[in-house]
Amino acid sequence: MTGVYIASDNIITSLGFTTTETIDKFRRHSIGLQMISDPALSPVRLPLSCVDTLLLEEKFRSLVSSFYPEFLNTAFTRMEKMFILSIQDSIHNSGLNLKGEETILIMSTTKGNIDLIGEEKKNLFDPKRLFLWEMARVIQDFFRLYHSPIVVSNACISGSLAIGIGARFIRSGKFRNAIVTGGDILSKFVISGFQSFQALSPEPCKPFDISRNGLSLGEGCATMVLTADETIISGDKITVAGFATSNDANHISGPSRTGEELAFAIGQSLSEAGIQASDIDFISAHGTATVFNDEMESRALTLAKLNDSPVNSFKGYIGHTLGAAGIIESVATIQSMNSNMLFKSAGFSESGVPEKIRVVEANNPANLIYCLKTASGFGGCNSSLVFIKQ
Amino acid sequence: MQNHLITGWGVIRQNTVIVDGQVKEIHEKFITFAEFIKFLYKKEQVGYPKFYKMDNLSKLGFLTAELVLKNRDLKNNYRSEEIGVVIANSSSSLDTDFEYFETIKDKNNYYPSPSVFVYTLSNILIGEICIRNQLKGENAFLVSEYFDPGLITSIVDDLMRNNRIQVCICGWVELFREKYESFICIVEKEERLKHNNENTLNYCLLTKENLSRLCLNNGI
Structure with a gap:
């Protein structure tokens, strides 16, 4: 392929x-x-x-x-x-x-x-x-x-x-x-x-x-x-290795209660990329900072067995850019991979989500090979992208 | 090469309703879309009170899907995650955008409402269809000036060939200022239908030619 x-x-x-x-x-x-x-x-x-x-x-x-x-x-x-x-x-x-x-x-x-x-x-x-x-x-x-x-x-x-x-x-x-x-x-x-x-x-x-x-x-x-x-391509080659979307079929303006639909999209994108959840080095989450979205995401990441991977939201820096968010934050993810750097999740100091996830608390060098970008939106839609550095 | 077949389709266009090639006779004349779609909703005995809260674009897409899906038993043959929805149109949610704008344009008469605002996203109609039918597979909402059957065909074929979904509800749902036209079809895999011992002879292949022919309602 x-x-x-x-x-x-x-x-x-x-x-x-x-x-x-x-x-x-x-x-x-x-x-x-x-x-x-x-x-x-x-x-x-x-x-x-x-x-x-x-x-x-x-x-x-x-x-x-x-x-x-x-x-x-x-x-x-x-x-x-x-x-x-x-x-x-x-x-x-x-x-x-x-x-x-x-x-x-x-x-x-x-x-x-x-x-x-x-x-x-x-x-x-x-x-x-x-x-x-x-x-x-x-x-x-x-x-x-x-x-x-x-x-x-x-x-x-x-x-x-x-x-x-x-x-x-x-x-x-x-x-x-x-x-x-x-x-x-x-x-x-x-x-x-x-x-x-x-x-x-x-x-x-x-x-x-x-x-x-x-x-x-x-x-x-x-x-x-x-x-x-x-x-x-000169330098590191980064590929778009997996992608999936899903729908909550629950509510037009509120996220899923369980997060299982986002977790499903994540699973589909990982299997398209041919990798496991445990391979993931970094997740750029949707992280809008609404009470319900962030709760749902913590549940989805748990269902997808991604509790141990560092996760951030770029929205603390640049807000929610709506139809641009998926691509702006994907580019930010790719640049994190290029510079082997985990960027702090701006605005975060103490976890306030029901499941234990590893939010990035300070800029840290890290070898980033396999990364995930997730997003969710009104209409109950979810998406997950996998980027791999070769 | 895997074959993808159109196993059901429907058209709603300016007082005309066609489902799987059968024209539903409507003798009444309606001035507005709102009157027409309410009549059709009652005539078809849909019984889904959330329908009344939808904007006109969602009502149109929802009811077209309802008429088409009524003739196919997808629920017993597929899991929720195996069914995707891919819809396109020309004016996205502009019809409702203008309605919402009326509520914010005047400082002295400012009453923005979340229940109108939410419909200023065109993919809400996909959400409505998914909620009603418990569909949890792939989604895409696309915008083009005219119905582009080649684009829909290539996106749906690709999703199905890669086993991302086994069924797709797809088509064109356009509504702007009383001009409306919707075409929705169900696409399934030939091998799966054969596996279920279904006679597939009456179904046509998903091709851009077949999509544009059905949308123009010349029948199968």
Whole structure:
């Protein structure tokens, strides 16, 4: 069977515009969640992880004027600018020609250009831009990609699902390369919804901690170039070795009581990768810091016999980035593997979940060969990805 | 080469309902989708009160699945984890997004509700189908401008060939501003049906041509 190799990646969040910048911030325990008072986003002050708008504009303008002057007079949305910068960085670093018919672009998002809703009268953008396929077409046109992109919108597992679908396409030989990207932006729309659920923490979120009190929202974008072409990889080769999803069939907005469905997805992904739970060196969990999510995950990890593997949640740094979370945190996992470093689970000091799990309490060097990225979301969906360093 | 067969399918489109090639006669005329789908729900005697809490997109997908699944006994032949759901559409949850936006656009009339907000994710409809039928296998919700039978076929074929699932409920469930169209089918493995001594002659292969033919409801 064809191997699926990670050729390059990028992360854009409050912590920076490249993977290197982001990892450097993790090393220094830099927290991207800041207390924000912005009536355009929320009637109350709350912790958010925001991409720096001035820097985003500046970087985008510089990219277009240097390399894409034909788009100097074209308007792009905030979300599209993040996608373009993230994809550009990954394509550039991949060393691959990705313009041909061997490459597919897979985009994941929950809400895409949702900040355009209600802005129709301003006439800045065609209201069609709210349709995810139209946003995808704009990105395809920018990079002159051969195929129409595939768009995945599956709540908070969207990013992981996009990686999984990309990996399956490469493994089956349908495509040789996949540019997988995921993004979501902060908006009044999404923040008000989570507020109505009373799901937001008044202080930066504390995954798995005893005093956790809800999630914190973030925004961002990440991209990963997957390829069957092993020869272009220099340094450590990291593969997408296993992937599975499952559904709780229990509740549309609450997690499973038992965690057995997430545990099932984990088991399926491990067996696809041909490894055992005891092989796992590190788990990047979903860890939203809501009471019920983190409880469920501790139960799932126990059922999957993963109590002894170090686990963290990156959400303490960058919040919950929704449709981007699966891919942003997968890239963070891959960089943990590249640098052989376990990153502290920010916000955690004392365990507050029913099952005993090993939450990473300080940055620690560790030899990371087999790693797991899990995610769960509204609609009862769960996902599990296995990455292996060869 | 493993064969994947379409063992059941249904279409609901602008006052038209077709299940496994049989047109369900509907003589009444309806102005709105809400009236039509409520009528159909009662006519089919579904008896699932949670239906009333769903948004229009979920009602459409749920009821289409209900009509299709009624004709197949999946529960006795498969485990929950062996059944997956793969759905696509064009406008994701935009119909409900606009409804939700009405509740937050005016500072003086601000009443966001979690029960509307939750439906601003298109895959909630997969969740509703999974809860009703206790389906716990693979999930995917995809968005494309038009129904892309080639994409659905390749994703479902791959999941089944790799034994990730043994059955897939898949199709297209689109609804935006009173325009609606849904097509859902059941895909099963030929070898498993034969093992259960089922006559498979009447089923067609999962191919993009067959999917688009059935979706356009020219029958099997």
